[in-house]
Amino acid sequence: MKGDDVPVSDRLIAFLPNLRRFAISLCRSRDLADDLVQAACERALASQDRFEAGTRFDAWMFRILRNLWIDHVRRTKTAGPREDIDDRQDIVGSSGERDVEARLTLKSVAVAIDELVDEQREVLLLVCIEDLSYKEAAEVLGIPIGTVMSRLARARKNLADAAGINPAADRSPEKGGKI
Amino acid sequence: MSRREFDDETLMAFADGELDAETTTAIEEAMGSDDTLIARVATFMASRAQASAALKPLIDEPVPEALTLSVQKMIDAARQRDNAAVEASEPPAQDNVVAFQPGAPRKVSSSWALPLAASLAAVIVGAGGYLAGKAGAPASEGFAVASISDPAITEALGSTASGSDVALGDATMKLVSSFRDESGALCREFELHRASKPSLVSVACRTEQQWDLRLAVAAPTAGQDYVPAGASETVDAYLTTIHAGAPLSEADEKKALGLP
Numbered sequence A: 001m002k003g004d005d006v007p008v009s010d011r012l013i014a015f016l017p018n019l020r021r022f023a024i025s026l027c028r029s030r031d032l033a034d035d036l037v038q039a040a041c042e043r044a045l046a047s048q049d050r051f052e053a054g055t056r057f058d059a060w061m062f063r064i065l066r067n068l069w070i071d072h073v074r075r076t077k078t079a080g081p082r083e084d085i086d087d088r089q090d091i092v093g094s095s096g097e098r099d100v101e102a103r104l105t106l107k108s109v110a111v112a113i114d115e116l117v118d119e120q121r122e123v124l125l126l127v128c129i130e131d132l133s134y135k136e137a138a139e140v141l142g143i144p145i146g147t148v149m150s151r152l153a154r155a156r157k158n159l160a161d162a163a164g165i166n167p168a169a170d171r172s173p174e175k176g177g178k179i
Numbered sequence B: 001m002s003r004r005e006f007d008d009e010t011l012m013a014f015a016d017g018e019l020d021a022e023t024t025t026a027i028e029e030a031m032g033s034d035d036t037l038i039a040r041v042a043t044f045m046a047s048r049a050q051a052s053a054a055l056k057p058l059i060d061e062p063v064p065e066a067l068t069l070s071v072q073k074m075i076d077a078a079r080q081r082d083n084a085a086v087e088a089s090e091p092p093a094q095d096n097v098v099a100f101q102p103g104a105p106r107k108v109s110s111s112w113a114l115p116l117a118a119s120l121a122a123v124i125v126g127a128g129g130y131l132a133g134k135a136g137a138p139a140s141e142g143f144a145v146a147s148i149s150d151p152a153i154t155e156a157l158g159s160t161a162s163g164s165d166v167a168l169g170d171a172t173m174k175l176v177s178s179f180r181d182e183s184g185a186l187c188r189e190f191e192l193h194r195a196s197k198p199s200l201v202s203v204a205c206r207t208e209q210q211w212d213l214r215l216a217v218a219a220p221t222a223g224q225d226y227v228p229a230g231a232s233e234t235v236d237a238y239l240t241t242i243h244a245g246a247p248l249s250e251a252d253e254k255k256a257l258g259l260p
Helices: A008-027 A030-046 A057-076 A085-092 A097-104 A109-114 A118-129 A134-141 A145-163 B008-015 B021-031 B035-054 B056-060 B065-088 B106-117 B144-149 B151-159 B229-241 B250-257
Strands: B165-168 B171-180 B186-194 B199-207 B210-219
Touching: A008 A030, A008 A057, A008 A118, A008 B056, A008 B065, A030 A057, A030 B065, A030 B229, A057 A134, A057 B171, A057 B229, A109 A118, A109 A145, A109 B035, A118 A134, A118 A145, A118 B035, A134 A145, A145 B008, A145 B035, B008 B021, B008 B035, B021 B035, B035 B056, B151 B165, B151 B171, B151 B186, B151 B199, B151 B210, B171 B250, B199 B229, B210 B229
Parallel strands: none
Antiparallel strands: B165 B171, B171 B186, B186 B199, B199 B210
């Protein structure tokens, strides 16, 4: 009764590095990411009947993981912002100097990605890192393609500004919004 | 000929190769005489390439052995379950999961309900039990879900943002999230923590201004302050089976609930 091509259970292990990278960048914590990956795999296995053969397995997994993450955020959102500075430094693996340095010079691209607001970061991850199409990203995130595009464009402008990605030095100095 | 303006989204789609042929040609032509346009496109190309390069190391990082092992274990267990399910052809009748709605898609529910039954006394409510407005909720009679028909709960469903708690007598209702199901109906996940009674994790969906209880999972004797992981996993699995959309943002939720 299962799909006659490669079953979900046979793909999971090979996909762990991708899933984990997405999780780490999404929740900015390795410990949390591993829990999230585990929960996503569990859920994928429990509902593998729902996976439609011929559709992208990675997009399906990202969607499961991201929904679990949002759920987790909602569940734990008791008071105040949930961002944890230590967790975030864990991702970029840098020291406390980072913040000081960042104010003086341009940020590394990894830091700049890390500092994007969630809705911009997740769409950037899906399209630019994981190579999903706009349409596939829209499905993962449950938003219209137009929203994917506007968020993605803003994310990349912010990224370019923060990290100094600017091939043409004479570009007008207008800012796409400060982070 | 006047110069045609292209917005960021269009240029980004061009850089990503996601643009229709006609606009692609138009941009290519315009770039021939417009250095600013070239620079804008180049920035989008560079931001993608650099973002990709920046996170490349993460994928080369070895996956922790514990994680791989744990996932492998789940895979093995899932295969065993599949084999067992094929042999048994029908789910065992004595498990603790009660499906109230014969019309519910059986094949999806059994795939996740079976493994959970052993560790958790779960009460699954089908589409039959209304939260309010209807006389009684026959499906829930005699079960712990009876008190879920409290009108205060219905009111909270329609008026309280996710992430907040509502005190209902000696119980606390915790609104977890809002989302749309496959048919586009607004659904809400919530938890009910009650003194000296099992906590409930529930999903209700709104059809024609009526809140319709779709799922209630009881988590017996686990204390009042939290719902054990098994219960929320059941709900998660359920949400997957109904193709639940991503949780609504705060703004979208407000709009959906008609809140100011």
